[in-house]
Amino acid sequence: MLRLEKRPSPSQAWNYATPLVAVLLTMIVGGILFWILGKNPFEAIKLIFWDPLFSEQFAAYSRPQLLVKAAPLILIALGLAVGFRAGIWNIGAEGQYIIGALCAAAVALAFYPAEGWYIFPLMIIAGALGGWVWAMIPAILKTRFNTNEILVSLLLVYVAEKLLAAAATGFMRNPDGAGFPGSRNINSYGPASNQELIANSGMHWGVVAAMIAVLFTYILLQRHILGFHVQLAGQSPRAAKFAGVAPSRLVLMCLGLSGILAGLAGMFEVSGPARLITIDFNAGYGFTAIIVAFLGRLHPVGIVLAGLLLALTYIGGELAQFMLNLPASAIQVFQGMLLFFLLALDVLSNYRVRLAFAGTTKEAS
Amino acid sequence: MDLTAINPVVLIATLMVAATPILLAALGELVVEKSGVLNLGVEGMMIVGAVSGFAAAATTGSPYLGMVAAIVAGALVALIFAVLTQILMANQVATGLALTMFGLGFSALLGQAYVGIVPPRTPKLSFGFLSDLPVVGRILFSHDILVYISLALVVATWYWLNNSRGGRVLRAVGENHDSAHALGYKVKRVRILAIMFGGACAGLGGAYLSLVRVPQWTEGMTAGAGWIALALVVFASWRPWRVLAGAYLFGGIMVLQLNLQAAGFRIPVEYLSMSPYLITILVLVIMSSNRGRTSLSAPGSLGRSFHAAG
Numbered sequence: 001m002l003r004l005e006k007r008p009s010p011s012q013a014w015n016y017a018t019p020l021v022a023v024l025l026t027m028i029v030g031g032i033l034f035w036i037l038g039k040n041p042f043e044a045i046k047l048i049f050w051d052p053l054f055s056e057q058f059a060a061y062s063r064p065q066l067l068v069k070a071a072p073l074i075l076i077a078l079g080l081a082v083g084f085r086a087g088i089w090n091i092g093a094e095g096q097y098i099i100g101a102l103c104a105a106a107v108a109l110a111f112y113p114a115e116g117w118y119i120f121p122l123m124i125i126a127g128a129l130g131g132w133v134w135a136m137i138p139a140i141l142k143t144r145f146n147t148n149e150i151l152v153s154l155l156l157v158y159v160a161e162k163l164l165a166a167a168a169t170g171f172m173r174n175p176d177g178a179g180f181p182g183s184r185n186i187n188s189y190g191p192a193s194n195q196e197l198i199a200n201s202g203m204h205w206g207v208v209a210a211m212i213a214v215l216f217t218y219i220l221l222q223r224h225i226l227g228f229h230v231q232l233a234g235q236s237p238r239a240a241k242f243a244g245v246a247p248s249r250l251v252l253m254c255l256g257l258s259g260i261l262a263g264l265a266g267m268f269e270v271s272g273p274a275r276l277i278t279i280d281f282n283a284g285y286g287f288t289a290i291i292v293a294f295l296g297r298l299h300p301v302g303i304v305l306a307g308l309l310l311a312l313t314y315i316g317g318e319l320a321q322f323m324l325n326l327p328a329s330a331i332q333v334f335q336g337m338l339l340f341f342l343l344a345l346d347v348l349s350n351y352r353v354r355l356a357f358a359g360t361t362k363e364a365s
Numbered sequence: 366m367d368l369t370a371i372n373p374v375v376l377i378a379t380l381m382v383a384a385t386p387i388l389l390a391a392l393g394e395l396v397v398e399k400s401g402v403l404n405l406g407v408e409g410m411m412i413v414g415a416v417s418g419f420a421a422a423a424t425t426g427s428p429y430l431g432m433v434a435a436i437v438a439g440a441l442v443a444l445i446f447a448v449l450t451q452i453l454m455a456n457q458v459a460t461g462l463a464l465t466m467f468g469l470g471f472s473a474l475l476g477q478a479y480v481g482i483v484p485p486r487t488p489k490l491s492f493g494f495l496s497d498l499p500v501v502g503r504i505l506f507s508h509d510i511l512v513y514i515s516l517a518l519v520v521a522t523w524y525w526l527n528n529s530r531g532g533r534v535l536r537a538v539g540e541n542h543d544s545a546h547a548l549g550y551k552v553k554r555v556r557i558l559a560i561m562f563g564g565a566c567a568g569l570g571g572a573y574l575s576l577v578r579v580p581q582w583t584e585g586m587t588a589g590a591g592w593i594a595l596a597l598v599v600f601a602s603w604r605p606w607r608v609l610a611g612a613y614l615f616g617g618i619m620v621l622q623l624n625l626q627a628a629g630f631r632i633p634v635e636y637l638s639m640s641p642y643l644i645t646i647l648v649l650v651i652m653s654s655n656r657g658r659t660s661l662s663a664p665g666s667l668g669r670s671f672h673a674a675g
Contacts, residue, residue, distance in 0.1 A: 004454070004672065006672060037474075089458055091462060141646075141649075141650055144654075145650045145653050145654040146653045146654065147646075147649050147650050147653040147654075148599065148649065148653065150405065150458065151592060151595060151596050151599070151645075151646075151649060152646050152649065154589075154592050155589065155592060155593075155596070155642045155645055155646050156642070156646070158588070158589045158639075158642045159639050159642050159643060162635045162636070162638055162639045163635070163639075165635045166633055166635035166636065169635075170633060170635070287466060290462060290466075291463075291466070294459060327473070327474055327477055328473075329470045329471075329473030329474045329477075329584070330470075330474055331470075332466070332469060332470025332471075332473065332474075333467060333470040333471050333474055334470075335466065335470070336463060336466040336467025336468075336469075336470050336471070337467065339459070339462075339463040339466065339467075340445065340449065340460075340463050340467060343449055343453075343455040343456065343459055343460050343463060344448075344449050344453050344455060346453075346455060346456075347453040347454055347455070350454065351454065351672075
């Protein structure tokens, strides 16, 4: 009989090992899934994890995509991780991402076709502000009325999606677009465009922002008193209270930060890779970022690695869709399984597994 | 706009149909939360139920077999959650989210072959002359079997939780798992069973969406119904009768909103379809603002993992 024994403090070794084991297990079970779907599992796994980076045929296109897809994931996940550490669950990053993009697009479209260096910075501010405002709704409702932030932030995603649809088909529709839904192309409007900084690298301003955000959250979490408060509130809310941590300030800070980062991610996306506001502008980055945050152990450096890996599954998934006719949803299943395995394996860092036979324990005592 | 086109009798009859999926899912979640477990995966379990119910019904030609399949599928995906949170002690919030994400992907994968198919019709029950009565007949005696099952389930859940030994054990486990364990109740077994019941209810609710309410299979068709069901449990202060009232209220809002769209109300469709989510938030705010009351009615051990020492 297996028995679990709580460790006095989580095992560091397992803490680092579980993400790797989880990825490995996901590959194995994912392979079985692909095999059930009638595809060659080895070919599918290779296509998803290896070919986007190293195959001669695809790498030229796929490699830059890695940074393009990882940047929003990392930006959003960093903000979420700070909140998750404190036990504050913002799961509506997808909505904050959409509103950030809408606000930034609104600024760009308002200035169109003016020229001016100040337009792009203004869009950055608008994007951050939009995400912040959208995140402040659950934050203020939580602090003022004790409303559950999980439900409110998630429900606001659906509201944001409807707003996006209204924008794409209504108030932001391209007046020269012959009635087709979708805004003007912001990427091709010079002063508002988030261009690739180094040709064919995938490096755009969002990647730069993600790098800055990694440094910022690293310092915040490891070197700043706020990071200590976040940690304390997550591990022992009572102790945090005695240490003088104001719970409502922490809620406003955590949700605000993740809102700003998600809004920024939306801003860089709409002015860059996505090019314009469309009905299906949001690609689920806000939800995948939750997996990225957990897989990265809520640590900034871990999140960078996890963000790159999940970006790879997006690109590889598209490749597999194209080459093997694998359904798009298979990658979603893949990502969901990854989180399942990770959460399941966490038992190993928090508990010791002991082999105990009913008979032998009695004899021993 | 022509408001006279909205017939109140038809409105009430359709709101009962619209409310049934969230009523079923919320009842299941109520039992789960009463046992002290917060399963945020309702949306995922609902959509898995929706697709498996649809697939089974389309294959066998019987909507009832579809519903049974949905119950089984819902309970099985809930079992993943149960194993992770009860046996492997994973964080309930994170696991619930994982279940929702997995369910959305998994259902899309399963449902590929069923897009654009019309499912077998679920017959409405006939109560003879009762169904022909004006007003009452349309509202009370002209529904399919699941509407009545969901209503019976409200009564049964209420009775079972308050008046049976099993219900008392379940509530004890939810209020204080350490005391319940000390009394010799099997905390984990009770919780695992409760979670599976919740999954079965959510699955059935999902199947009602894909087989009766819509009736069709489309990716992501639950569109937040699972989350509204979760909010409904808070709204109802963890009481079955209030879940019924809440579900019918939301059903009413959804149907009214659709009717206003059809009647050519001057607000664009996108803004009208926001209303169920916004009203859910509003209701949550009103229900939570009274700190004393919410904390009194919420189960004491809600969301906390239980690990027996020794």
